[in-house]
Amino acid sequence: MDYVPHTTQEREEMLREIGVPSVEALFEVIPERLRKATPRLPGALSEAELVDFFKGLGGKNKHLNQYNSFLGAGVYDHFIPSVVGSLASRGEFLTSYTPYQPEASQGTLQVLYEFQTLVCELTGLDVANASMYDGATALAEAALLAIRHTERNKVMVSRTVHPEYRAVLATYLKPLEAALVEVPACEGVTDVSALKDRIDEGVSAVILQQPNFFGCLEEAEAISAIAHEKGSLLIACVNPISLGLLSPPGDYGADIAVGDAQPLGNPPFYGGPHVGFFAVRKELMRKMPGRLAGATTDLEGRRAFVLTLQAREQHIRRQRATSNICTNQNLLALRATIYLSALGKEGLMELAELNLQKSHYAKDKICALKGFSTPFGKRPFFNEFVIRLPKGLTPDSLNNRLYKRGIIGGLPLGRFYPELKDSMLFCVTENKTRNQIDALVYSLKEISRGLPRASKVRGRGAQRARKS
Amino acid sequence: MQEKLIFEVSSPGRRCISLPPCDVPRKSLEKMLPPQFRRKTPARLPEVSELDVVRHFTRLSQLNYSVDTHFYPLGSCTMKYNPRIHEEVAGQEGLSRLHPYQPPEQIQGMLELLYHFSGLLKEVCGLPEFSLQPAAGAHGELLGMMIVRTYHQKRGEGGRKKIIIPDSAHGTNPASAALCGFEVxxxxxxxxxxxxxxxLRKAMSPEVAAMMITNPNTLGLFEKDIIDICNILHEAGGLVYCDGANMNAMLGRVRPGDMGVDLLHLNLHKTFTAPHGGGGPGSGPLGVSKALRPFLPVPRIKAVGATGRSPLQYVWDYDYPDSVGRIKAFYGHIGVIIKAYAYILSLGRKGLLKVSEAAVLNANFLRQRLSGHYDLPYTAGCMHEFVLSGRRQKKQGVTTLDIAKRLLDYGFYAPTIYFPLIVEEALMIEPTETEGKQTLEDFAEVMIKIAREIEISPKMVKGAPYNTPVRRLDEVKAAKQPDLRWSFPVDSE
Structure with missing residues (x-):
């Protein structure tokens, strides 16, 4: 199956008009030895075969509608209302490109203006751009902005920031030979006194995540004060759903707020595409990376929208641009805009509270089980929390046993935090019903009850799996 | 035609979607969230009905030109048809509803898909390894520059600080190099x-780390000396980075790896037709030569051979000590990759050959039709796109921008304009292979008509567009008094 519409006759007519004997002649400018490639590729598939092929691959995966999942850690399973997919899949949105010609792209441009307004409202900051690749690259670009703005070459990041975000940050800073200093964690949050001891006038920015990777709430105001006292910027990486209830970064003095808008109407898609958002105080506007849509007027005085402040961008400034990014994640920003419009002012607050209530219910129930505890005491949290497992039970073996019961457990933390190798990060969104939470709690209870005879339990589980 | 902002149709108390009930015992909010963490005033999201939402976004969509509705000859952006079936296969639950932290045994189908897709890219491009992590073409460039830097440092040649870039290059090339601390x-x-x-020979020095080159270049011309160019760089210890934006011209017949390039990014959304979505998401996998493999990002997919009772298994491998690290959270733009994979499988080798054939045929046909009416600064046969100059029309006081706007009146999106920078009043036209002869003829007819209009009534053309939802915009005002968000009327606060 291909999508080339030419008939043989049309091709002949076109070749005649061009004045060449064959299509091959059009490629003769390419050195002959380069034209001999014969890549080993499979034969063409019809549409029906294609559908079968991908159904086959999809069928080998266990997805979040089949299993009762408690994974979060940067990617969240929220309900997506049908209006989001149905409107965003309209061909006029889907198959257009960057709005270079504003007169023929007002739909996309107005959506971006609305998206930017929504991001400003959520974050409490003055200006937001049209989106970034994802939360992690948005965070890295925020650090680059801070370095440019303060002309200081050191960045401090809390150990409670998402480990993969910190990894991306490190990769982006390395070529600039900028120093990346980690602020230690203490009981699940940034160690504020360690930050105070280690910060100096060479630090361009302090980075915190709110709620942090463990789901805990940071003392953001205290951290902000410490950063600002040294003339450093505060960068806050935030979960947009949590902002229905939590203080917006602008309120605690963040100079830059970033995050991932995947939770706003975008499917997990095994980690991408997602969509970063990026908001700043007004003073930093002209140093921002990325596209910006602005309102102006047309010849007849009507309101209209256009990409603006492009003098920051690579196609004008080339090597002196604020970033090399030349698009946004438009389709996903559109989905976030539709999602937030459908959710509305009250809806976002209610949704955030549902996440809070359900995750607290789950945590209380789990902590009431014998042997399960939380390493982080009574720290306030949003929709994720860390659980330490009873002795003799490792996160991987627990997850294996949960999986046999149709449950995808939490994220084992040892991979990122060796000091927490006996702990897991659980996420509970509004998408979890009480029954699903109770099923998890019941399974944890059953699995941990069998602990003294762990080997026998494992044997029984394996036998059951083989039978099925 | 105009559409109010969603905020302007908002009414306090109006609701759209309903949330599930709270089916767990409620705890007091104050107990869970001490006041210092609580938001003082709610975010002013719109308060609208479901029909309000549907009508608003449907109407907004209708203000756009798109491939589905209009010919979109935007040079270098490869705006080809995006098959509907791709949306369906990628959207299925078994692929879209997977969490990146599910362990490998739960997602063998996904890992198999990524592993095999990567294998197809290697075949198509003639390079031994690809990373699927980059989010877009420019992101692939950035990764490429990081790898160039790390490679030289490992060899004790960290003093190589210069990247050579032709004056016809995309603006992202110098920006990506600069982001890595290189001098352009x-x-x-x-x-x-x-x-x-x-x-090029004169520009070479022991300080040169690499050259970034686009082939075919942004004029739509094949760099026929590419093998010599690679040799010049390699002899001086430098590397060659190929910007694969124009891969559509070579699909199935010419492989960048055979030219001698060391790094290449693809734009899956262009060449392998994932919808551009109004500006993203893209996907920019990076392929590298053998010597550069150790530096690719982590994690990488590995197939672990079948042994004894355990079958072949795909896993993520993090154990590459020389890797530049991670450039993105998780693994890449999977949703885009699935569509590109579906495209290659639908077409097969013969189909891919047909793509490059028809893309080049279409561009040459259109170029032939227009060459008498607009200046053609470079006369060599073009590949998948070509660049005209509006300098003849400029003498009548009509600029390329005016021509672009007039095209909108006739129901065509405009070509890329004022790029490449080396062509005065440039119009860069890429028809792609999915457009038929009739569309090209219609477009040529309109372009010729506009050329005539310019001679007869240049003033009229300068006033274009007339038939679009809005007329020409005051871009100076937009930049001088930036209005980047809606200001709520004071009484609603």
Whole structure:
């Protein structure tokens, strides 16, 4: 199956008009030895075969509608209302490109203006751009902005920031030979006194995540004060759903707020595409990376929208641009805009509270089980929390046993935090019903009850799996 | 036609979607969230009905030109048809509803898909390994520059600080190099629009880390000296980075790896037709030569061979000590990759050959039709796109921008304009292979009509567009008094 519409006759007519004997002649400018490639590729598939092929691959995966999942850690399973997919899949949105010609792209441009307004409202900051690749690259670009703005070459990041975000940050800073200093964690949050001891006038920015990777709430105001006292910027990486209830970064003095808008109407898609958002105080506007849509007027005085402040961008400034990014994640920003419009002012607050209530219910129930505890005491949290497992039970073996019961457990933390190798990060969104939470709690209870005879339990589980 | 902002149709108390009930015992909010963490005033999201939402976004969509509705000859952006079936296969639950932290045994189908897709890219491009992590073409460039830097440092040649870039290059090339701390050295193109070998030789020095080159270049011309160019760089210890934005011209017949390039990014959304979505998401996998493999990002997919009772298994491998690290959270733009994979499988080798064939045929046909009416700065046969100059029309006081706007009136999106920078009043036209002869003829007819209009009534053309949802915009005002968000009326606060 291909999508080339030419008939043989049309091709002949076109070749005649061009004045060449064959299509091959059009490629003769390419050195002959380069034209001999014969890549080993499979034969063409019809549409029906294609559908079968991908159904086959999809069928080998266990997805979040089949299993009762408690994974979060940067990617969240929220309900997506049908209006989001149905409107965003309209061909006029889907198959257009960057709005270079504003007169023929007002739909996309107005959506971006609305998206930017929504991001400003959520974050409490003055200006937001049209989106970034994802939360992690948005965070890295925020650090680059801070370095440019303060002309200081050191960045401090809390150990409670998402480990993969910190990894991306490190990769982006390395070529600039900028120093990346980690602020230690203490009981699940940034160690504020360690930050105070280690910060100096060479630090361009302090980075915190709110709620942090463990789901805990940071003392953001205290951290902000410490950063600002040294003339450093505060960068806050935030979960947009949590902002229905939590203080917006602008309120605690963040100079830059970033995050991932995947939770706003975008499917997990095994980690991408997602969509970063990026908001700043007004003073930093002209140093921002990325596209910006602005309102102006047309010849007849009507309101209209256009990409603006492009003098920051690579196609004008080339090597002196604020970033090399030349698009946004438009389709996903559109989905976030539709999602937030459908959710509305009250809806976002209610949704955030549902996440809070359900995750607290789950945590209380789990902590009431014998042997399960939380390493982080009574720290306030949003929709994720860390659980330490009873002795003799490792996160991987627990997850294996949960999986046999149709449950995808939490994220084992040892991979990122060796000091927490006996702990897991659980996420509970509004998408979890009480029954699903109770099923998890019941399974944890059953699995941990069998602990003294762990080997026998494992044997029984394996036998059951083989039978099925 | 105009559409109010969603905020302007908002009414306090109006609701759209309903949330599930709270089916767990409620705890007091104050107990869970001490006041210092609580938001003082709610975010002013719109308060609208479901029909309000549907009507608003449907109407907004209707203000756009798109491939589905209009011919979209935007040069270098490869705006080809996006098959509907791709949306369906990628959207299925078994692929879209997977969490990146599910362990490998739960997602063998996904890992198999990524592993095999990567294998197809290697075949198509003639390079031994690809990373699927980059989010877009420019992100692939950035990764490429990081790898160039790390490679030289490992060899004790960290003093190589210069990247050579032709004056016809995309703006992202110098921006990506600069983001990695490199200094950009521009080389001028020769009279034929190609890299000037003499100028290149002169620019070489022990400080050169790499050259970034686009082939076919942004004029739509094949850099026929590419093998010599690679040799010049390699002899001086430098690397060659190929910007694969124009891969559509070579699909199935020419492989960048065979030219001698060391790094290449693809734009899956362009060449392998994932919808551009109004500006993203893209996907920019990076392929590298054997010597550069150790530096690719982590994690990488590995197939672990079948042994005894355990079957072949795909896993993520993090154990590459020389890797530049991670450039993105998780693994890449999977949703886009699935569509590109579906495209290659639908077409097969013969289909891919047909793509490059028809893309080049279409561009040459259109170029032939228009060459008498607009200036053609470079006369060599083009590949998948070509660049006209509006300098003849400019003498009548009509600029390329005006021509672009007038095209909108006739129901065509405009070509890329004022790029490449080396062509005065440039119009860069890429028809792609999915457009038929009739569409090209209609477009040519309109372009010729506009050329005539310019001679008869240049003033009228300068006033274009007339038939679009809005007329020409005050871009100076937009930049001088930036209005980047809606200001709520004071009484609603």
């Amino acid at each position: 050295v521009e080389v001028k193109s020769n009279g034929n629009g190609l890299v000037d070998l003499e100028a």
